[in-house]
Amino acid sequence: MAKILVIDDEKSIRKTLREILEYEKYIVDEAADGNEGLALVQKEKYDVVLCDIKMPKMDGIELLDKIIALNNETPVVMISGHGTIETAVEAVKKGAFDFIAKPLDLNRLLVTIRNAMDKSTLVTETKALKKKVSKTFDMIGESSAIAQIKEMIEKVAPTEARVLVTGENGSGKELVARWIHAKSNRSSGPMIEVNCAAIPSELIESELFGHEKGAFTSAVNQRKGKFEQAEGGTLFLDEIGDMSLSAQAKVLRALQENKITRVGGEKELKVNVRIVAATNKDIKKEIEKGNFREDLYHRLSVILIHVPSLNDRKDDIPLLADHFVKLICEDYGMPVKSFSKEAIKELQKINWTGNIREFRNVIERLIILCGKTIMDKDVNAYARPING
Numbered sequence: 517m518a519k520i521l522v523i524d525d526e527k528s529i530r531k532t533l534r535e536i537l538e539y540e541k542y543i544v545d546e547a548a549d550g551n552e553g554l555a556l557v558q559k560e561k562y563d564v565v566l567c568d569i570k571m572p573k574m575d576g577i578e579l580l581d582k583i584i585a586l587n588n589e590t591p592v593v594m595i596s597g598h599g600t601i602e603t604a605v606e607a608v609k610k611g612a613f614d615f616i617a618k619p620l621d622l623n624r625l626l627v628t629i630r631n632a633m634d635k636s637t638l639v640t641e642t643k644a645l646k647k648k649v650s651k652t653f654d655m656i657g658e659s660s661a662i663a664q665i666k667e668m669i670e671k672v673a674p675t676e677a678r679v680l681v682t683g684e685n686g687s688g689k690e691l692v693a694r695w696i697h698a699k700s701n702r703s704s705g706p707m708i709e710v711n712c713a714a715i716p717s718e719l720i721e722s723e724l725f726g727h728e729k730g731a732f733t734s735a736v737n738q739r740k741g742k743f744e745q746a747e748g749g750t751l752f753l754d755e756i757g758d759m760s761l762s763a764q765a766k767v768l769r770a771l772q773e774n775k776i777t778r779v780g781g782e783k784e785l786k787v788n789v790r791i792v793a794a795t796n797k798d799i800k801k802e803i804e805k806g807n808f809r810e811d812l813y814h815r816l817s818v819i820l821i822h823v824p825s826l827n828d829r830k831d832d833i834p835l836l837a838d839h840f841v842k843l844i845c846e847d848y849g850m851p852v853k854s855f856s857k858e859a860i861k862e863l864q865k866i867n868w869t870g871n872i873r874e875f876r877n878v879i880e881r882l883i884i885l886c887g888k889t890i891m892d893k894d895v896n897a898y899a900r901p902i903n904g
Contacts, residue, residue: 517541517542517543518542518543518563518564518633519542519543519544519545519560519561519562519563520537520542520543520544520545520562520563520564520565520566520629521544521545521546521547521553521556521557521560521562521564521565521566522534522537522544522545522546522547522566523546523547523549523550523552523553523565523566523567523568523571523576523579524546524548524566524567524568524571524595525548525549525568525570525571525572526568527548529568529618530546530548533566533620534546536622536625536626537629540626542629545560545562549571549572549573549574550571550573550574550575550576550578550579551573551574553565553567553579554574554579554582554583557583557586557590558586561590562590563590563591563632563633564590564591564592564593564613564629564632564633565583565590565591565592565593566593566595566629567579567580567592567593567594567595568594568595568596569594569595569596569603569607570596570597576594576596576607577594577606577607577610580592580594580607580610580611580612581610584610584611591613591632591633591635592611592612592613593612593613593614593615593616593628593629593632594607594612594614594615594616595615595616595617595618595620596615596617596618597617597618597619603615604617613628613631613632613635614628614631614632616628654839655688655691655692655695656832656835656836656839657829657832657835657836658831658832658835659824659829659831659832661824661828661829662824662829662832665692665821665823668819668821669692669695669696669699669821670699672696672819672821673695673696673697673698673699673700674699674700674701676790677818677819678771678790678791678792678793678815678816678817678818678819679693679696679791679792679793679818679819679820679821680756680792680793680794680795680799680813680816680817680819680820680821681693681792681793681794681795681821681822681823682794682795682796682799682820682821682822682823683794683796683822683823683824683825684796684823684825684871685796685870685871685873686870686871686872686873686874687823687824687825687826687871687872688823688871688872689754689794689796689823690709690752690754690794692794692821692823693707693709693750693752693754693792693794694707694752696750696792697749697750697752697790697792700750700790702748702749702750702790705746705747705748705749705750706745706746706747706748706749706750707746707749707750707752708742708745708746708749708750708751708752709752709754710723710724710742710751710752710753710754711754711755712753712754712755712756712757712758712759712763713754713755713758714755717760717762717763720759720760720763721762721763721766721779722735722739722741722779723741723742724741724742724743724763724766724767724776725741725743725766725770725776725777725778725779726738726739726740726741726743726744726776726778726779727739727741727778727779727780727781728778728779728780728781729780730780731778731779731780731781732779732780735779735780738778739778741776741778743770743776743787743789744776744785744787746787746789747787747788747789748788748789749789749790750789750790750791750792751789751790751791751792752792752793752794753767753791753792753793753794754793754794755794755795755796756793756794756795756816757795757796757797757799757802757807757808758795758797761807761809764808764809764812765809767812768809768811768812768815770787771791771812771815771816772815774786774787774788775787791816793816799813799817800813825868825871826868826871826872826875827867827868830864833860833863833864833875834855834860836872836875837855837860837863837879838855840875840876840879840880841853841854841855841879841883844876844879844880844883845883848883850883851888853883853886853887853888853889853890854888854889854890855889855890856889856890856891856892858891858892859890859891859892859894859895861892862892862895862896862899863875863878863895863899866899866900878898878899881898881899882894882895882898882899885898886898
């Protein structure tokens with residue numbers, strides 16, 4: 517049941533609001549002045565605070581400042597019988613959710629409370645989601661190779677330098693790209709990902725640069741491409757070694773001139789994006805075969821970061837296992853399981869051809885199928901490939 521705090525120096529107002537809100541099935545606390553209200557906010561968790569502006573000892577605007585200073589995300593609705601447009605604007609600018617003038621319109625009050633609670637719920641869910649996402653994209657490992665990558669990211673991320681990330685499938689190239697974006701000056705902008713291997717060659721140009729209405733048979737509407745969607749942020753070109761030569765030529769031009777042209781269009785559009793690319797291929801060999809443009813390679817590879825395979829950093833397996841166990845058990849809502857030392861040793865013996873992606877899947881399988889403590893016999897039974 518939602519909990520609301522009413523702060524008003526008029527006892528009759530507090531009584532009326534309590535009766536209305538309790539009838540609507542809310543739990544209601546009261547405070548007769550700003551000091552009493554602040555003490556309650558510091559002690560209790562409220563879904564909404566209703567706060568009068570004109571009060572003795574501490575007025576509502578001063579109290580609002582103090583609630584905001586507490587990093588308290590409880591929505592505060594200001595109410596006043598002496599309301600002016602200037603007062604309302606000042607309150608909202610300072611962080612109030614809304615301003616309602618007395619005499620109170622009951623319907624508006626209840627709608628405002630519901631909207632404030634919706635916002636509060638959304639903020640809480642967003643914070644939980646961000647926390648979950650940040651855990652998902654943690655860079656786990658203490659091996660020298662991972663330490664070098666972390667150090668490189670710290671140096672490179674704040675710059676505008678283009679980065680080419682290399683490594684085997686499943687080794688964590690996307691993770692490196694996400695960390696570069698998160699630690700860059702563009703972190704408040706979007707990070708847009710394009711898997712160049714997953715898009716047919718005839719559609720890759722439309723995907724990257726967008727298209728005008730009627731550019732081809734199925735182009736019934738104008739569409740922005742990934743370059744435009746990533747404006748002010750980072751464009752991650754995954755598996756760029758699989759991009760067609762014609763698309764490579766257009767990407768090269770976009771990097772040279774910071775301009776693109778939609779498919780079927782003539783107008784040049786300025787773009788402001790940072791490019792991070794990744795590939796599991798040996799690009800220099802692809803250049804020799806004529807499959808990749810050397811000039812584009814040099815444009816993309818201002819900074820080169822190589823992500824080692826899991827087989828090259830097996831010392832990190834205990835940390836990775838612990839990380840994934842906590843993450844997966846939390847997702848499943850089950851008590852956290854553990855690995856015996858012998859089980860960890862067995863995991864370190866496996867040839868991880870699928871790298872971190874395969875490793876995470878195996879940990880999930882073991883969590884589902886095994887007991888509280890995962891033993892070496894469990895690893896041998898469920899983790900090793902069928903062909904042994």
